[in-house]
Amino acid sequence: MRRVEAIFLAVMVTLPALIIPVRGQEKEPADNSATQEQAPTGKAAKEEQVRRVIQLKYADPGHVAVLLTLFGASLRWDGPSKVLTVVGPTSAVAAVEEAVKKLDVPPPPTKDVDLTAYFVLATRQPMQASDLPPELGEVVTQLKRVLNYQSFQLVNTAFLRIQEAERGAVSGVARVGSEPVEFHLSFDRAEIIPEAKARTVRISGLDFVAEQATTHVANTNLIAKTTTAKIHTNIDIAEGQKVVVGKTALDFPDNALILVLTAKVID
Secondary structure (H helix, E strand, C coil): CHHHHHHHHHHHHHHHHHHHHHHHHHHHHHHHHHHHHHHHHHHCCCCCEEEEEEECCCCCHHHHHHHCHHHCCEEEEECCCCEEEEEEEHHHHHHHHHHHHHHCCCCCCCCEEEEEEEEEEEECCCCCCCCCCHHHHHHHHHHHHHCCCCEEEEEEEEEEEEECCCCEEEEEEEEECCEEEEEEEEECEEEEECCCCCCEEEEEEEEEEEEEEEEEEECCEEEEEEEEEEEEEEEEEECCCCEEEEEECCCCCCEEEEEEEEEEEEC
């Protein structure tokens, strides 16, 4: 009987020693979890606000600012000095600076365009033979097929060189019959359009004005009269082609003044 009691007491004494270490291990995860919850507090600090002044060389600062408003920074600009001021978080300002490097690049080089305008007089009545330049031979052949005119004569030629995307204008005098005709040719824009086979020059807002001043006597009075004819159109001219822009009759029912254009891109 004494031996059984001794064994029972030994078990009771040993049991607390086994339970204590287990309780100690349960406390450690609680301490660790408290430390992990405090860590994000330090990362939540606000990002530093910075200011940068960026000098642009080529791009318009106003246009650039409009494109970069979504980066989250405040932008101000001065057009004449090409200066862009950026204020905001460090990361946003850095993103703006990187974007400006991609936008502030030199524009592609512009090319020159040579335009030649031929003023051709067409008549339904035969007239004295006139030598036409070889480059107009095919055009005149086509005009004879389409229009009811028998004779064609070159009355003037105008040359004009302009830069791509620029306005152009040329004026001169041509003689139709016995009276001079003043002409003025202008357009808003000449744009080079690359094509698969040949480049094309697109002329936008073309205006051709021809004016002829005449006089006649009526009841012993000298009467002056000015006749005006106009052509307004947009037209595409492929390199190497002659394009008939249009014709105007002025004050001659049997005659027509025909405008022919050709274009060449200067690389």
